[in-house]
Amino acid sequence: MAKVFGAAVKRREDPRLIRGKGRYTDDIRLPGMLYAAILRSPYAHARIRKIDAEQAKKLPGVVAVFTGADLEGKVGPIPTAWLPPDSDMKTPAHPALAKEKVRYVGDGVALVVAEDRYIARDALDLIQVDYEVLPTVVDAEKAMEEGAPLLHDDVPKNVAFHWQAGNDPAPAFHEAEVVIRQSFRQQRLIPNAMEPRAAVAQYNSGSGEMTLYITSQNPHIHRVLLSNILGIPEHKLRIVAVDVGGGFGSKIACYPDEALVAFAARELGRPVKWSEGRSENFQATTHGRDGIIHAELAAKKDGTILGLRLRMVANMGAYLSTAGPGVPTILFGLITPGPYTIPQVHVETYGVLTNTTPIDAYRGAGRPEATYVIERLVDLLAMELGMDPVEVRKKNFIPADAFPYHTATGLEYDSGNYQGALEKALKMLDYEGWRKKQEEARKEGRYIGIGWSTYVEICGLGPSQVAGAVGFQGGLYESATVRFHPTGKVTVFTGTSPHGQGEETTFAQVVADRFGIPVEDVEVVHGDTDRIAMGWGTYGSRTTPVGGSAIAVAAERVLEKATKIAAHMLEVAEEDVEFEGGVFHVKGMPDKQAKIQDVVLQAYLAWNLPQGLEPGLEAQSFYDPVNFTYPFGAHACVTEVDGETGEIKILKYVAVDDCGPIINPMIVEGQVHGGVVQGIGQALYEEAVYDENGQLLTGTFQDYAMPKARFFPMFDTDHTVTPAPHNPLGVKGVGETGTIASTPAVVNSVVDALRPFGVKDLEMPLKPEKIWRILSGGKKS
């Protein structure tokens, strides 16, 4: 049988999805189902004087209207579940519906439940809310200033936390021959998974069981949090999320809305559905990034980096979202040294509350911010010293023989060959060739730039002990059950919750490869807390390195038991049995064999099992990784800036990523493509803008520039393979690499293109207008 680990197997998810037979939450229709709609605050900061819902209640077809007062004792506050230690953390109360005050445009105020979705929306317009509008603050640095409007009485100066890591960088700056100082703004982004959030709740008042279908990246986390919020015992609460239309971090968080839908179903004794509109999604689903990083880099004149000092002010929005505080701290701060030997690093982060939509993870979550800072600083250093940016990188890379490598921020990079990935990318790009083309173009008055990004990221989250130490209110191991059925088919149950990443296929490949059976004989089940023992979900590029490893371990346990049965059937000792390609055979006697399917059948018939061995053939694993994984790579981007319009065209994009051994190259390439485009989206197009009153000016796809097909050329992607030494598959994760790597590659490229104009830095996104102003000598239009 052809090896399936490493093969571009067509996806097992696709037959249902291309036929319109997916099972997304909004597709569910239950008998007697009602529709909910949520009234959201039009003001960014206001006191609620009075809510009058009488007219809404009278509208034919309206079943109920609930306000904050109705939730008393029935729906608890929405918790924050990542509390980095030693950070003076304050977690202000987040009620499911605002009672006294609203704190951002989109804060929920009332819930309408009606016979259909149109009536529910009509009823929203009939609810009268008397608001006393309060002063607003949307900028994080302004929110920290004396006299700024205060969002929560128990959070002085709006500073929710102050976190630090690293060692003392003073000696590095003392020794420095050159210091680069630059501030970098990470603009706010809107995740915009194409499927908005949705929820369908069904409650059985007889049994006390609640089934909640939601758009979730982590159903078990949602179960434990919602169990607390709703007071439903965990064993009576089932969370189901089968097909989820993308998440990118925005479906990690526990939101008020899903809890409200469950509450309404319990109160009314009928199933209730809520579907977020896109405009609602822009306001009410978490945003990503948003911070300013003040950076200083100490170096010697030969390009050797000595130290790094960073101060980040992170905008957290109006409340601390579920995993929000972990992003600009742990996920950002610890990886700031990147792939370089930087002996002295210090990072501090202020987490600040403002009258904006709460911030949480968005693809890459902290690591794109860190990579952007170090990759821009390295380019600025090269510029300052008149060196080639590639040479500065090579000079400071952690050498391939220095792993495991301990960073000044306390991480242990597991394995790497940064120079190897860069060399490959240099060849793929024809770097020298492009430098010549750039020179020629400049003579013709054309502006071509070449930008690099060499990155390392931390993912495969992660060892549970470390999760606890960094304040994550959960474990980060993963569960898997591998079950053979009597006919030789296999069901795999994973605690991860893929939603586009293709693990129904890659996990089936792992199992099929190990058992020597067809991929079609393996079904992967995820996204249902009643079918899966436990899980921590899909984010942080953890699904394959952690969830896949759990499956590999469970499969090994199945094989151990199967080997015992096979030996018994073949009437030899266990150690005399070998397994290959789906067949057990006796060593040195290739004819004496038993197919795995025959062994499986015997395991279930149990007519003649070895003494003391139980029937059945399945195994469970709770795999807890001993370390994170550290994918790395080198990306290069060639851009041309239109001298007339300031428009930026991507001429070539090269991505070399090392995510360890590749299970399915087609799927890996797809992850890289999508990630790269999302990172380029941040560099060139995307930006959430609030006005000073806290109104979201980019609240639809008309105003928020999403990447489109016509913005991109075909990408050149390839890989190097450096296995993770500590997990059974050696895999590292690839879901976020593209987003982490591409943003600085693009900006470095455009800054390089604009060198003739003396440009040193550009604030993202690099919109044509911004570039045009530079090209036209800074004159105002």
Added chain:
Amino acid sequence: MAEKKAIALQVNGTQYTAEVEPRLLLVHLLRDVLGLTGTHIGCDTSQCGVCTVLMDGRAVKSCSVLAVQADGAEITTVEGLAQNGHLHPVQEAFWEKHGLQCGFCTPGAMMVAIGILQENPHPSEEEIRQGLNGIICRCTGYENIVRAVQHAAERMPG
């Protein structure tokens, strides 16, 4: 509530009649009334193209058509693409070229692809990318959607 109107239309070859509010969107008729949930809704401002269906053979955004406007029309949704158990060449191509990840925009993206190929059976990469302007996909980075359209173009008659 406004007076309901009677409409009759053909969807995927089956004749349907319904009494609908004049404001009911075609996409809600398909999903909520006819139970054809393969057509998804990705925005409320007609930008994302996720809800694209074929109406009298032309690709239209079903969020921008009222159900009453579809009276007498022939609609094809994703559920109607496969014929006699055989996938449409565009479906085959999306599967073959990994043109989908989460699958949510896919029904719309496939309809847009069919629209592109109807107007131009042998489009260049540039023309495909222009043609895909009406669809937003957050997962794939579009490259494999472009490849899927190219793949389908090679296999479709015309």
